[in-house]
Amino acid sequence: MARPDLSPPRAGVGSGRAARPAPAGLATLAPGRVRIVKALVWVLALLPFLRLLALGFAGEFGANPLEFVTRSTGTWTLVMLCATLAVTPLRRLTGWHWLARLRRMLGLFAFFYALQHFLLWLAVDRGFDVAYMVKDIAKRPFITVGFAAFALMVPLAATSTSAMVRRLGGRRWQWLHRAIYAIAVLGILHYWWHKAGKHDFGTVSAYAAVVFVLLAARAWWWWRKPAPQAARR
Amino acid sequence: MLIPSPKWLRGGDIAASEITPRSVFESRRRLMALAAAGAAGSTLAPWFARSALAQAPRGRKLAAAPNNAYVVPEKRTPYEDVTTYNNFYEFGTDKSDPAHNAGTLRTRPWQVAVEGLVKKPRVYDIDELLRLMPLEERVYRMRCVEGWSMVIPWSGYSLAELIRRVEPQSGAKYVEFVTLADKKQMPGLGSRVLDWPYTEGLRMDEAMHPLTLLAFGLYGEVLPNQNGAPVRVVVPWKYGFKSAKSIVRIRFVDQQPSTSWNLAAAQEYGFYSNVNPDVDHPRWSQATERRIGEDKSGGGFSALFAPKRKTLPFNGYAPQVASLYQGMDLRKFF
Numbered sequence: 023m024a025r026p027d028l029s030p031p032r033a034g035v036g037s038g039r040a041a042r043p044a045p046a047g048l049a050t051l052a053p054g055r056v057r058i059v060k061a062l063v064w065v066l067a068l069l070p071f072l073r074l075l076a077l078g079f080a081g082e083f084g085a086n087p088l089e090f091v092t093r094s095t096g097t098w099t100l101v102m103l104c105a106t107l108a109v110t111p112l113r114r115l116t117g118w119h120w121l122a123r124l125r126r127m128l129g130l131f132a133f134f135y136a137l138q139h140f141l142l143w144l145a146v147d148r149g150f151d152v153a154y155m156v157k158d159i160a161k162r163p164f165i166t167v168g169f170a171a172f173a174l175m176v177p178l179a180a181t182s183t184s185a186m187v188r189r190l191g192g193r194r195w196q197w198l199h200r201a202i203y204a205i206a207v208l209g210i211l212h213y214w215w216h217k218a219g220k221h222d223f224g225t226v227s228a229y230a231a232v233v234f235v236l237l238a239a240r241a242w243w244w245w246r247k248p249a250p251q252a253a254r255r
Numbered sequence: 256m257l258i259p260s261p262k263w264l265r266g267g268d269i270a271a272s273e274i275t276p277r278s279v280f281e282s283r284r285r286l287m288a289l290a291a292a293g294a295a296g297s298t299l300a301p302w303f304a305r306s307a308l309a310q311a312p313r314g315r316k317l318a319a320a321p322n323n324a325y326v327v328p329e330k331r332t333p334y335e336d337v338t339t340y341n342n343f344y345e346f347g348t349d350k351s352d353p354a355h356n357a358g359t360l361r362t363r364p365w366q367v368a369v370e371g372l373v374k375k376p377r378v379y380d381i382d383e384l385l386r387l388m389p390l391e392e393r394v395y396r397m398r399c400v401e402g403w404s405m406v407i408p409w410s411g412y413s414l415a416e417l418i419r420r421v422e423p424q425s426g427a428k429y430v431e432f433v434t435l436a437d438k439k440q441m442p443g444l445g446s447r448v449l450d451w452p453y454t455e456g457l458r459m460d461e462a463m464h465p466l467t468l469l470a471f472g473l474y475g476e477v478l479p480n481q482n483g484a485p486v487r488v489v490v491p492w493k494y495g496f497k498s499a500k501s502i503v504r505i506r507f508v509d510q511q512p513s514t515s516w517n518l519a520a521a522q523e524y525g526f527y528s529n530v531n532p533d534v535d536h537p538r539w540s541q542a543t544e545r546r547i548g549e550d551k552s553g554g555g556f557s558a559l560f561a562p563k564r565k566t567l568p569f570n571g572y573a574p575q576v577a578s579l580y581q582g583m584d585l586r587k588f589f
Binding site for chain 2: 076078079080082089091145147154216221
């Protein structure tokens with residue numbers, strides 16, 4: 023869902039799971055440990071979904087279940103997007119390169135929650151009425167950008183496997199997966215416009231700030247040192 | 256494991272002996288919620304069980320005789336939903352905020368100034384206002400501009416009764432309602448979502464219409480604070496935000512008063528704001544609505560997947576009020 027692993031440069035971009043010599047110091051994490059961390063993050067990322075199931079079975083969706091579940095899945099899409107986008111800057115700051123091993127999973131969780139968010143709107147809110155849905159997309163900017171963000175996520179999720187990385191080739195795959203930047207911005211815009219009618223920008227501002235920092239960090243690094251590894255290849 | 260499933264997943268030919276008794280079903284549900292919460296650690300428990308937060312003491316009884324001329328023959332929205340799912344921004348913008356925060360509102364002593372272009376302006380004490388007329392119970396539909404609706408039994412009397420007593424002058428064309436704005440009692444006033452105090456308004460004929468209710472209670476009890484205690488108006492053919500809550504001033508004026516939501520977003524919220532399925536909100540359709548608390552038979556999922564219902568012109572009150580707008584372009588005067 024995000025950029026493939028570019029550093030250390032000796033790791034083949036085309037083989038996402040290629041074994042690499044373990045770097046020294048804090049960055050080191052044995053493969054077994056990485057698996058444990060991955061499992062933990064997997065469970066954590068699934069908790070919002072399990073919570074919705076539990077609330078559903080307990081009849082605790084509240085007065086407006088569709089609104090509650092739609093907003094919850096929307097929120098978690100954004101959280102997972104932020105987590106995905108945070109991997110590269112965090113890795114760069116800490117030198118913990120194993121963080122990159124979490125990125126695909128986090129990206130797919132973002133898609134997982136976005137899919138629920140989209141399907142609720144399509145199936146329940148629009149009642150599978152495609153004409154109604156198209157009208158909604160055309161007429162309402164906040165739906166337009168939300169739908170665009172979701173549509174952009176589909177090819178990223180579809181090309182998330184190692185086989186697809188190989189088939190596309192690292193450079194093209196990376197180019198495609200930069201769409202996550204647009205997805206994050208569109209997602210924020212979707213949320214922002216949704217809240218605009220009530221002038222209620224408290225929560226969305228926090229997400230916007232996080233996304234801004236995560237994207238600005240990339241812009242800063244790119245400007246300081248225009249992609250040395252990629253250029254050398 | 257037997258998982259209680261929503262109605263639409265259940266087969267139609269289940270033997271009675273197969274059906275899990277309700278009490279077992281309920282306790283099993285609780286067990287499942289508990290198990291999930293336990294596994295996730297006690298800090299997550301509130302996150303996994305939302306309704307525990309919503310329980311509030313019920314209000315004092317308020318005697319009101321049912322007026323069957325004003326009873327919508329539809330299932331009433333459960334008290335719990337009516338009192339925990341509110342838009343009352345003086346107490347926060349989240350739907351659950353008013354139920355959590357409105358405890359700080361002091362409804363006694365309380366005065367309502369009735370003033371402006373009237374022959375007998377007066378400051379009414381709330382208890383005096385309450386005794387002005389015998390209270391009647393009316394069951395109205397309530398349609399929120401956000402696309403959801405409820406059916407609520409209100410206690411009150413026609414606002415017209417009060418208006419007649421203060422004798423409006425001939426120049427009085429509109430009525431303005433002003434909600435209390437006290438930072439000490441209303442934590443939401445710190446936000447700049449709206450210009451406080453909240454003001455709403457009606458045309459004189461709308462305010463005088465017998466449907467327009469001055470309400471003091473719901474479900475036979477004193478209005479909970481989050482529902483606009485101690486006194487509010489209820490204008491059932493208009494979107495909910497037109498029905499001002501916790502009113503401290505009723506002013507009769509000759510010009511169309513500026514109203515809070517119209518000031519905040521004029522292209523989205525007009526002065527009239529009559530419920531109209533044909534005039535969309537700029538950001539969503541108004542053709543359909545979600546009835547709150549209508550289907551709770553199969554846990555949360557049947558309500559989640561419940562179909563919407565069609566929104567009716569003037570919220571179903573067209574026979575009574577459509578004539579007020581004869582000759583008006585309702586797309587222009589939305």
